[in-house]
Amino acid sequence: xxxxxxxxxxxxxxxxxxxxxxxxxxxxxxxxxxxxxxxxxxxxxxxxxxxxxxxxxxxxxxxxxxxxxxxxxxxxxxxxxxxxxxxxxxxxxxxxxxxxxxxxxxxxxxxxxxxxxxxxxxxxxxxxxxxxxxxxxxxxxxxxxxxxxxxxxxxxxxxxxxxxxxxxxxxxxxxxxxxxxxxxxxxxxxxxxxxxxxxxxxxxxxxxxxxxxxxxxxxxxxxxxxxxxxxxxxxxxxxxxxxxxxxxxxxxx
Ligand SMILES: NC(=O)c1ccc[n+]([C@@H]2O[C@H](COP(=O)([O-])OP(=O)(O)OC[C@H]3O[C@@H](n4cnc5c(N)ncnc54)[C@H](O)[C@@H]3O)[C@@H](O)[C@H]2O)c1
Numbered sequence: 001x002x003x004x005x006x007x008x009x010x011x012x013x014x015x016x017x018x019x020x021x022x023x024x025x026x027x028x029x030x031x032x033x034x035x036x037x038x039x040x041x042x043x044x045x046x047x048x049x050x051x052x053x054x055x056x057x058x059x060x061x062x063x064x065x066x067x068x069x070x071x072x073x074x075x076x077x078x079x080x081x082x083x084x085x086x087x088x089x090x091x092x093x094x095x096x097x098x099x100x101x102x103x104x105x106x107x108x109x110x111x112x113x114x115x116x117x118x119x120x121x122x123x124x125x126x127x128x129x130x131x132x133x134x135x136x137x138x139x140x141x142x143x144x145x146x147x148x149x150x151x152x153x154x155x156x157x158x159x160x161x162x163x164x165x166x167x168x169x170x171x172x173x174x175x176x177x178x179x180x181x182x183x184x185x186x187x188x189x190x191x192x193x194x195x196x197x198x199x200x201x202x203x204x205x206x207x208x209x210x211x212x213x214x215x216x217x218x219x220x221x222x223x224x225x226x227x228x229x230x231x232x233x234x235x236x237x238x239x240x241x242x243x244x245x246x247x248x249x250x251x252x253x
Contacts, residue, residue, distance in 0.1 A: 023224065036061065216248075
């Protein structure tokens with residue numbers, strides 16, 4: 001199990017205030033990593049329990065990943081507070097908009113892409129620069145794509161979201177290739193249907209999705225955590241440019 005050990009490493013998770021991002025932050029801390037999170041909302045109380053529970057350092061920075069200035073300011077503060085350490089980056093912040101394709105506006109599409117695509121892309125870029133500067137031997141970037149990058153989400157109006165997650169999954173191999181010389185690995189996790197605030201507004205869908213899922217169960221954020229820890233750790237050292245689907249069999253059924 002030592003290859004899963006994250007002691008002495010520093011991780012940054014965007015969208016870590018709740019949902020999947022919070023679960024990833026908890027998992028990385030349980031593995032031994034210090035964890036910083038960027039989010040636009042205040043973290044759930046569980047975030048503040050991490051430090052004591054796992055004996056690691058944590059910090060929250062109010063950062064809007066879709067804003068160039070906010071992201072830069074967040075990285076400046078984070079690198080100062082953590083002495084430029086960074087080994088693991090999980091660009092997880094994301095939004096969805098349930099709007100028909102024929103009614104989507106430029107503004108709303110841009111807003112969604114600003115967070116899900118540009119936010120993830122530039123978070124990873126700034127993280128990679130910090131990893132290159134600090135010379136980490138354990139650099140790992142774990143993007144959060146989605147099954148929406150493989151298929152339409154039944155009963156949800158998700159054209160813009162699917163486009164954004166397709167972009168995330170497509171950028172992974174290209175970025176991975178460019179970061180090979182620096183020893184930084186780049187992969188993604190594609191969660192299936194997960195019970196979070198993002199999906200809470202569709203209670204009827206959460207119920208109906210069960211029939212679509214091979215194992216008949218909507219995931220909890222903790223169900224996705226293992227894949228993130230695996231990709232963040234040396235246990236996945238031969239993986240780069242790849243995507244892991246954690247979807248209860250949805251895309252295989
Ligand atoms: N819930 C699902 O079924 C599901 C499935 C596949 C992929 N995902 C992806 O998982 C990730 C986490 O989603 P979740 O389900 O936990 O949803 P969530 O809404 O609970 O969490 C998203 C987090 O991102 C933060 N965020 C939003 N915009 C931001 C911004 N501009 N800057 C910084 N932070 C911002 C939110 O405040 C929130 O804390 C997202 O990328 C989402 O697309 C979710």
